[in-house]
Amino acid sequence: MPSQDPPYLRIADHLRRRVTAGEWAVGERLPSRARLAESYGVGPNVLQRAQEVLIGEGLLEGRTGSGTYVREPVDRLPMLRSRTAGAFPAALVPNGSWECDSYGRTPAPAHVARRLRIELGALTMHTRYEFTADGLVVQLADSWEPMDLTENTPAQLPEYGPHHGRGVTARMDSIGVRVVRAVERLRPARASAEQAALLPGVSAGDPVTLLERTYLDDTGRPVETADLVIPDSRWEICYELPVEVPE
Incomplete structure (x- = not known):
């Protein structure tokens, strides 16, 4: 019986087997x-979607203006999201740290x-x-925080x-x-040219996950919101959720 998968998934599967076979x-x-599109008898857009599947899996990488290449294997690490998780699971990665710059009195987009x-x-x-x-x-x-909440307090600069x-x-x-x-809130996105320039091994257009996080206080007021850009080729996002245990 013929496969019911869309053409791009069938091509992705065939390309995957060709790559893994060396x-x-x-x-x-x-x-x-x-x-490649001609060899499979499909249009370039179908072939592009097939390659994007393999880019998302970390098997291929796209290089702007150059083409698509077989990527050096990289282990995807679990990024645990829980009530105690911060922006970055530094404990999972050797020598994890961060750098930042703050810009006060920035008009909210x-x-x-x-x-x-x-x-x-x-x-x-x-x-x-x-x-x-x-x-x-x-x-x-x-990250963005309302200035009227923290201005002129010891918490003003994060x-x-x-x-x-x-x-x-x-x-x-x-x-x-x-x-x-x-x-x-998680949503799929593509790395911008600016993001790709900062993330080694990531090209413009590569799949990333955009994690939109907002903290709220006990009155329901949002006190901070942030966009985390997480390369799909490096991280596998996992959630740890509390379970209510019957007494």
Whole structure:
């Protein structure tokens, strides 16, 4: 019986078998998209979708202006999301750390204003993070906090001053704001040229996961929102959820 899978999935499966069989060596460029599409009797868009499946699996990598190559195998590490998880599971990675820059009084763009429930253009503290492991950037994040919440307090600068490195919950608690929950939304995205320039081994257009996280206090007010850019080829996002045990 013929396969019921869409053509791009059938082609992805066939390409996967060809790559794993060693038809192309690690680091070798595949034939052009047009040539492969012709050999499979499909259009370039179908072939592109097939290659994107394998790029998402970490088997191939696209290089802007150059083509598609067999990627050096990289183990995907689990990124555990739980009530105690921070932005980056540094304990899972040797020599994990981060660098950041904060920009005070930054007008909130539309998506930030919506998530923080503030007026468009209201002032925020915008902090950009680069998370590193063994000296290489492996994850990016942008965080925004309403300036009217933290301005002129010891918690104003997220990673400087007396509360350096303590995280959003502890910093907010220091000024009497009790953070009680976080809302996270995952959506697939493609690495921008700027993101690809910062993430080694990631090309513009490669699959990434955008994790939108917002912290809320005990009144339901959003006190911080962040976009975490997580390369699919490096991380497998896992959630640890509490289970209510019957007494």
